[in-house]
Amino acid sequence: AQLFRDHLDDETIKEAIENTLEVANKVSRYELTGEARIPTIPIPPEHTADTYVEEISWLGLLERLKARTRNEIPPVYKQRLEYELKMLQQMGFSEYFLVVWDYIKYARDNDIPVGPGRGSAAGSLVAYVLKITNIDPVHHGLLFERFLNPERKSMPDIDSDFCIERRDDMIKYVTEKYGSERVAQIITFNRMTSKAVLKDVGRVLGIPYKKADEMAKLIPVSRGKPEKLKVMISNETPAQEFKDNYENTICINAETGTEVPVRQWIDMAIRIEGTNKTYGVHAAGVVISSEPLDELVPLQKNNEGAVITQYFMEDLEFLGLLKMDFLGLKNLTTLQKTVDYIKQTQNLIV
Incomplete structure (x- = not known):
């Protein structure tokens, strides 16, 4: 109730909380995990x-x-x-x-x-x-x-x-x-890996292909999995050049000529890294x-x-x-x- 007081009156708050409780009380108890649904296989009638x-x-x-x-x-x-x-x-x-x-x-x-x-x-x-x-x-x-x-x-x-x-x-x-x-x-x-998402977002922002390819190649791959972007810009980065680009470099949009900070580009890529693609x-x-x-x-x-x-x-x-x-x-x-x-x-x- 305290949280709502800056923009709702007491009567509205009271009604909202009562409605929430009413809905909650209507929800029957349930378990998310299911019991084993093993198919029934024909067996001789004298057996279990x-x-x-x-x-x-x-x-x-x-x-x-x-x-x-x-x-x-x-x-x-x-x-x-x-x-x-x-x-x-x-x-x-x-x-x-x-x-x-x-x-x-x-x-x-x-x-x-x-x-x-x-x-x-x-x-x-x-x-x-x-x-x-x-x-x-x-x-x-x-x-x-x-x-x-x-x-x-x-x-x-x-x-x-x-x-x-x-x-x-x-x-x-x-x-x-x-x-x-x-x-x-x-x-x-198939999820968006760091390398792929970096190139995809770079293409949308008009980052020159050469720059996007250079940045993607700085990301190491271990057992078929590219390192995550958050790690690449952290203090434990495996490629200092990548982090330096993130903090200091500005790219020019190939079509419009506007400035695009590498920080903005990578921050956008981090938001969708790991999401399902296909x-x-x-x-x-x-x-x-x-x-x-x-x-x-x-x-x-x-x-x-x-x-x-x-x-x-x-x-x-x-x-x-x-x-x-x-x-x-x-x-x-x-x-x-x-x-x-x-x-x-x-x-x-x-």
């Missing part, structure tokens, strides 16, 4: 997701170890599998593993080359016995907790590599299985939902007509949506073609 994962995991372990009965399984494998299955069930991720197991199985059954597994998922014995990965974590001493543990509340993340020429077949499979309204690819945003499609990310996606997130079509989300990856995970990485790997394609050529050559020799 937990019991089905358990059954196929023990069968898979017998096959991996070439054992006929559980009695032949070494205790270290038994204990590890029991522990992992217990964790999956406690955290409610049995259905997640079934979804991944199903599409990896489809790829193997249809001669679509699949990678051996990457990242922390290689530490899961369940992933190994379900043939999601081909790395024995017990033999190699890999930790399951690096992949999943009760302290980590986020969804598990299994990245899958597929032959780059057959990746679209995998997306088509999950789209047909779960419904086109529940599957979409994920948007990415969008694209994530190279690997596919979201699969238990509910129609248009009820949860805004959607659009890209230039090729594929449906993509208008929320980027981190926001989708925040809402509890299941994000799968279907990575297209050229090496798998090369290896498969090599095997095919060898088979063809052998047939010719015979």
Whole structure:
């Protein structure tokens, strides 16, 4: 009320505050984070997701170890599998593993080359016995907790590599299985980097191209990311010449002949540095939902007509949506073609 007294009377202030409280009291309690929306996968009627994962995991372990009965399984494998299955069930991720197991199985059954597994998922014995990965974590001493543990509340993340020429077949499979309204690819945003924004703003202000190019070249690039403009004009600047230009130099507009201080140019560029410039499609990310996606997130079509989300990856995970990485790997394609050529050559020799 004190803040408004310099330009509003007491009665108006009182009414405004009462209206604010009235609106606030009408807002129902809600949570921004969503519960995990893992799609439902068909399972045998006598099973739940937990019991089905358990059954196929023990069968898979017998096959991996070439054992006929559980009695032949070494205790270290038994204990590890029991522990992992217990964790999956406690955290409610049995259905997640079934979804991944199903599409990896489809790829193997249809001669679509699949990678051996990457990242922390290689530490899961369940992933190994379900043939999601081909790395024995017990033999190699890999930790399951690096992949999943009760302290980590986020969804598990299994990245899958597929032959780059057959990746679209995998997306088509999950789209047909779960419904086109529940599957979409994920948007990415290309942001205005310091180098790009400096040139763009310079062009608008009529800064000579040579000067804009010289200034942009002073910005160092580390791991593909140009240094930020605020750092370039700070006391910790990696290029003193850039800072000196900022503080002392005046440019002449190439068209009008008016003076444009470099300080004004860079200050304007800083204001829009990091904003989204264009969008694209994530190279690997596919979201699969238990509910129609248009009820949860805004959607659009890209230039090729594929449906993509208008929320980027981190926001989708925040809402509890299941994000799968279907990575297209050229090496798998090369290896498969090599095997095919060898088979063809052998047939010719015979």
